[in-house]
Amino acid sequence: MRFTLATSIVVLAVLAAAAPQPTGQGIGMAVPIIKRTSLVNADKSVNLDALKSHVAAFKAKIRRGFTNYEKNTGMKHPSDVGGVERRGAGESLTNDQSQLWYGSISVGTPAVPFTVDFDTGSSDLFLPGSACDSSCNGHTIWDPSFSLTSQDLGKSFSLAFEDKATVSGEQYNDTVSIAGFSATTQTLGAANKYSPGFESPQFPADGLMGMAFPSISSYGASPVFQTLVSDGSVSDQVFSFKLSSSGAELYIGGSNSALYTGDFTYSHVTHQGYWQVDMDNVKGNNKTILTNVAAIIDTGSTLIIGTPSEVSTLYNALGGKAAPSAGQGYYTFPCDSFPSISLTFGGKSFPIAASALNLGSVSSGSSDCVSGIVGQDIASSFWIVGDVFLQGVYTAFDVGNTRVGFAKLA
Structure with missing residues (x-):
């Protein structure tokens, strides 16, 4: 129909x-x-086909953005490293906007x-x-x-x-x-x-x-x-997101102070195109494992997708196991003992809840669960920071000052 x-x-x-209306210009x-x-099956195991399709979608999106950037500016995007890994001919994927x-x-x-x-x-x-x-x-x-x-x-x-x-x-x-x-x-x-x-x-x-x-x-x-x-x-050149299972919203023209506590911690956009910022470090079990990582903040991604070498370094330090059944770049931990991982922006570390990092068991009945930080060649030198992280923070996208702010959820 x-x-x-x-x-x-x-x-x-x-x-x-039914909808409320703004009472004046600039009022958010x-x-x-x-x-x-649809990344999880009914038995709480990870839908591996959907997971791979989700990653494939972001490879295509990043390639498209790089192509558009060069067309619009006449210059290659500085984070475009090319050489994206192609999908093997025998690997079946579904085209699912999951x-x-x-x-x-x-x-x-x-x-x-x-x-x-x-x-x-x-x-x-x-x-x-x-x-x-x-x-x-x-x-x-x-x-x-x-x-x-x-x-x-x-x-x-x-x-x-x-x-x-x-x-x-x-x-x-x-x-x-x-x-x-x-x-x-x-x-x-x-x-x-x-x-x-x-x-x-x-x-x-x-x-x-x-x-x-x-x-x-x-x-x-x-x-x-x-x-x-x-x-x-x-008048306030900001839009903000709360991405969580309770009371999720997009706020136009500022930020909703009822949804966060304390001050925002800001990271300035390093290159306009994507919302690309510097991630100071990635910590695991309270130890700094990676430093000076470029990242884009992407509400369209479920996962955190990093470069294969950096993600491998992270998991080697934390004892994560490669998951061949899921595919290259995917890692698992015992379902009941995920490590503590945090991302640091603007000098402040923001923890990722284990419940967000744990995507589900690698197969039905397995005691090993797939982690939401994935190592993939997406033709870029930056990481994609998506819902695995964003559902735990309140995020402001400041167009006027070209910066991204994070605050603690209320």
Whole structure:
């Protein structure tokens, strides 16, 4: 079933009546978000196919970002080391968007509501368009012809994902609103084809909204939040996330002081594109094991993905065992005795809860569990710091001062 304009307007009316509205320019507002994950089987063992697909998706996303960066700036990204490890021909993967945090936006005039995956590791917004084939069934469809403010830019787009899958379509400008703030003349894509990983019910959100920097945009355009800033819709140039099983939200135009305690510890963005910062060190069992590690903060990743050599060094120091059944770069510990691991940013160490680090048993009934820090060649010299870490902190992305802040959850 495809959900069209008429049904969407009914939904919008209900949402508008219930949703709080900003009372003035720059007053931050929250967007409730929901987590969807399928990395664990019903018996609490790790879904290895989904785990490998998740990593493959991020290899493709990083490659896409590096390609866009070079296209947009004329320079190779400084963290692009090339030589990404290719998947073996005999290794079967499913194209599964297994992890996402999603919430609501609206597009067009009249405004139509959609759900999107909020991803700080990419920069573009796309939705299923009216010309989309059956691959978009089950999603709310965006029809630009019904919007008084849409403008066809006469440009196509094609976004590469894992296993040669793509999302492709036409670029438009239109008004995009989130939490009551509006970005006018926002570039977005109307997809005419979804790759299998974005089909419903594998991907419950309608589309994806990137929240990184313009230099990695496939459209060569400003992401939604930066458009809000340039339009003057928000005076506090910050958006913040609480990613946890209880009360998860995206906060637009600042941070929600009810959700964290104490002060933020900030790390400045070292290179705009991704939210790339310096990670001072990685500690294990209260000992410093790695130092001066570049990292990107990515709400679109479940895992922490590091370079194979550094991750191997970490696990060798902690007694982690390689997990051949899971694949190269995956490690296990006894399920009941995971080490204490913390990441240090801005001089402050933030612990990773064992419950977050432990993804689940390597197989049904096994006493060994897979760790959420994975060593993979993703063609970059930085680590990807995702949900395994982020669910334990409150995170502020400060566009105005190009920095990322972490605080203790309330």
